Amino acid sequence: MTETSTRPRRVLPQRSSTKGGGGHSGRRGPRRPPGLPWILPALVLSVGLLYYGIGYTGYISTLDWDGISPDPEHVGARNYTRIFHDPVFWAAIRHTAVFFAVTFVVQTLLGLVLAVLMHSRLRLAALYKVVIFIPVVLAPAIMAPVFRHMFAPDGELNWVLHHIGLGSLAQPWIGQTSTALPVIMFITIWEWTGVTFVLYYAAMTQIEPSVLDAARIDGAGNIRLIVSVIWPQMRGTTVALAILGAIGALKTFDVPYLVTIGGPNYATEFLGTYIYRQTIPLNHVGYGAALSVILLAVALVVALILQFASRERGA
Amino acid sequence: MRLLMTPKARLRPLSVLAAAALAISGLAACGGSDSPSDAGSATSGTVNWWGWTPTDTATAQGYIAAFNKQYPDIKVNYKLVNISDWVAALRPALASGKGPDVFDMQPGAYVTQFKSFAVDQTALAEQALGSDWKSKVAPIGISGLTADGKLTALSVGAVYAGMLWINADIFAKYDLRPPTTLAEWKNACQVLQRNKVGCFVQGAAQQGFDQDTLQSIANSVQPGLWTKVSKGEAKWTDPGIVRTLGIWKDLFDSGIMQPGAIGYQQYPDANNDFLTGKYGMIMMGTWYTQYATTKAMTAALSAAGVRDAKPFPILPVAFPDVAGAGNTSAMYGDADFGLAISTKSKARAAAETFVKWMATSAEGQQVVADQLNDLPALTSVRPNFDNVELVDPARQKEPVQQLVTTAAGVTEPRMSLLNADVQNGILAAATSVATGKATPEEAAKTLQQAAEAAGVTFQ
Numbered sequence: 001m002t003e004t005s006t007r008p009r010r011v012l013p014q015r016s017s018t019k020g021g022g023g024h025s026g027r028r029g030p031r032r033p034p035g036l037p038w039i040l041p042a043l044v045l046s047v048g049l050l051y052y053g054i055g056y057t058g059y060i061s062t063l064d065w066d067g068i069s070p071d072p073e074h075v076g077a078r079n080y081t082r083i084f085h086d087p088v089f090w091a092a093i094r095h096t097a098v099f100f101a102v103t104f105v106v107q108t109l110l111g112l113v114l115a116v117l118m119h120s121r122l123r124l125a126a127l128y129k130v131v132i133f134i135p136v137v138l139a140p141a142i143m144a145p146v147f148r149h150m151f152a153p154d155g156e157l158n159w160v161l162h163h164i165g166l167g168s169l170a171q172p173w174i175g176q177t178s179t180a181l182p183v184i185m186f187i188t189i190w191e192w193t194g195v196t197f198v199l200y201y202a203a204m205t206q207i208e209p210s211v212l213d214a215a216r217i218d219g220a221g222n223i224r225l226i227v228s229v230i231w232p233q234m235r236g237t238t239v240a241l242a243i244l245g246a247i248g249a250l251k252t253f254d255v256p257y258l259v260t261i262g263g264p265n266y267a268t269e270f271l272g273t274y275i276y277r278q279t280i281p282l283n284h285v286g287y288g289a290a291l292s293v294i295l296l297a298v299a300l301v302v303a304l305i306l307q308f309a310s311r312e313r314g315a
Numbered sequence: 316m317r318l319l320m321t322p323k324a325r326l327r328p329l330s331v332l333a334a335a336a337l338a339i340s341g342l343a344a345c346g347g348s349d350s351p352s353d354a355g356s357a358t359s360g361t362v363n364w365w366g367w368t369p370t371d372t373a374t375a376q377g378y379i380a381a382f383n384k385q386y387p388d389i390k391v392n393y394k395l396v397n398i399s400d401w402v403a404a405l406r407p408a409l410a411s412g413k414g415p416d417v418f419d420m421q422p423g424a425y426v427t428q429f430k431s432f433a434v435d436q437t438a439l440a441e442q443a444l445g446s447d448w449k450s451k452v453a454p455i456g457i458s459g460l461t462a463d464g465k466l467t468a469l470s471v472g473a474v475y476a477g478m479l480w481i482n483a484d485i486f487a488k489y490d491l492r493p494p495t496t497l498a499e500w501k502n503a504c505q506v507l508q509r510n511k512v513g514c515f516v517q518g519a520a521q522q523g524f525d526q527d528t529l530q531s532i533a534n535s536v537q538p539g540l541w542t543k544v545s546k547g548e549a550k551w552t553d554p555g556i557v558r559t560l561g562i563w564k565d566l567f568d569s570g571i572m573q574p575g576a577i578g579y580q581q582y583p584d585a586n587n588d589f590l591t592g593k594y595g596m597i598m599m600g601t602w603y604t605q606y607a608t609t610k611a612m613t614a615a616l617s618a619a620g621v622r623d624a625k626p627f628p629i630l631p632v633a634f635p636d637v638a639g640a641g642n643t644s645a646m647y648g649d650a651d652f653g654l655a656i657s658t659k660s661k662a663r664a665a666a667e668t669f670v671k672w673m674a675t676s677a678e679g680q681q682v683v684a685d686q687l688n689d690l691p692a693l694t695s696v697r698p699n700f701d702n703v704e705l706v707d708p709a710r711q712k713e714p715v716q717q718l719v720t721t722a723a724g725v726t727e728p729r730m731s732l733l734n735a736d737v738q739n740g741i742l743a744a745a746t747s748v749a750t751g752k753a754t755p756e757e758a759a760k761t762l763q764q765a766a767e768a769a770g771v772t773f774q
Contacts, residue, residue, distance in 0.1 A: 066428070068431065152575070153573065153574045172574045174575070174578045175576065175578025176575060176577070177750050177752070260520075264519075264520060264746055265747050265749075280406070281402055281739075282736060283402075
């Protein structure tokens, strides 16, 4: 049996045909051009903008500064010690954790189920795919007023509830602390399930049909097939989505800012909205920078934890 | 693999270039002095004016059109920025030097934040009104706009708050009288709610408007207490403030405040709801007087999305004596906005001409007065009601004129005594009490701590 491989063949560099080797040993190729000019634009961009920006933010985080006065006061680590005694910061962390857990689980479930459905013989599947993905391309700034209206006390949701006999459930959804965060999570799930769906859909195309056929022959039903065959093969995609979801949760800003402005009473405050609140309206640029540094550190730690966890399970 | 480094000599020109760029940027940062060598022409040029008020561009265009009758060669571009985005938009614009020539300035936190970008206008005021210029301008428009001895802006007009506005048609339809006590207020709300009409609408998510309602309640509890606390002459834990927060909580519990009020913005949510006739009452200040006119009311209804807008008469009424202590809640106010001139303006002379005309000329101030958006800064100018078309003059003329007369004598400050941190603390106290997350005592204590942390000293 001939072994076939889908891996690209490794192309070996051609040896120099120059007689005498031109001063190079026989094992080495011709002298390669210097690499620095090639990577310089990217280097300048990443080091100059990204890492300089991070370093400068770290420096600002040691200042008590309003962002414009010429004589900021150096306060060392005081901004950081203040943060750890700031109840709004801890509330933002709690909201981020709950937000990530709920949106990730729900999006994963919905994305997986929708991807499985779209791989079955479904009529109008192309249309459904478009409908599922459209929210991803709609700007939150455009959708925020729609959702503000929909969840207002006299909005469409309460109108529907009243007209189907569930008027007792009608409430000011974004005007009370108990329901404001769930509304933000609902909007996020609506917006991003399309991405989860697309990634799972693409990953499922990599599953060998023969594996599924074998499982069917062994008597596996649809649920068994999803749980025992498809889901385990989606691990890589799920880990990637978890990392993206965790970082996205830490960076959450647009939806809570546009829909609830972090309120009511900080009920939808996230690190992003709190950094903005401290830096822009309150002019605590140093404090906002310290919060940003903490956000960066938390994002790195979360990404590393998820990476290591996935590797260990993979091993 | 071995990295092949470029010889240092080849990098030298790059480092020189970088150093030059840094030096140039450093020099650029030193620019923007208070007295540019070329201020441009005083009678021609383009002036970019940014403001959060006038809140509708039609009013601003009215001012500009009147200005252009006298100065046709100065083009003024008005850019309306929502007040919630004001700081975020203005700060980088001013810092970069690409921002406005003229910008709105409000007493209080904004003066603190933007004073370094504003030209001192004392000389301009003296030039326009003489050495005794202070006697010709409402004092409330000078003190709040002055910081570190610098007049950061010339007041265009003042606004006062501490009253309710009612929809006169709704009150007439249900045979209601404006409430004068908390009990009457609750009763009016019950009548309206029985008839499926909203009672009182407030955007309690927006700080300034919560502060207005709290200051009015405090004035009912103990006149002058709010100002004393704002100055640091009493503490936020004063029993009068605790009582104020307790009454504030009662407004929510008794159904006076609409459901979900703490998730509402005063602009646009509450404003739109009131102007579309969904509610009978709203807490707004004298800037709402403009909506007593047919023109502004029609434009506002249209902006709120009402098709075939039919204006209705609104009336100012005194804030009820919610504490039952027999105190008529006094009004309070500040300069609504002054016009500041950017230190980095390249058309400073033309900008000065515009500001001078708006704030110190009889013509400009009359236009401002007749719009009823602000009460004019010049004490000699009053709205000419012959030029103002009210929606229902029979019902509106007397209360509106009475409001203008009363406001002229108000001396209690509104926002000017509080910095951004204390204002943020007031919002946190108001929302935590409203949601039941804190008792009035706890919220007052937290507010006191926030004020002390913000550097306010208390006697």
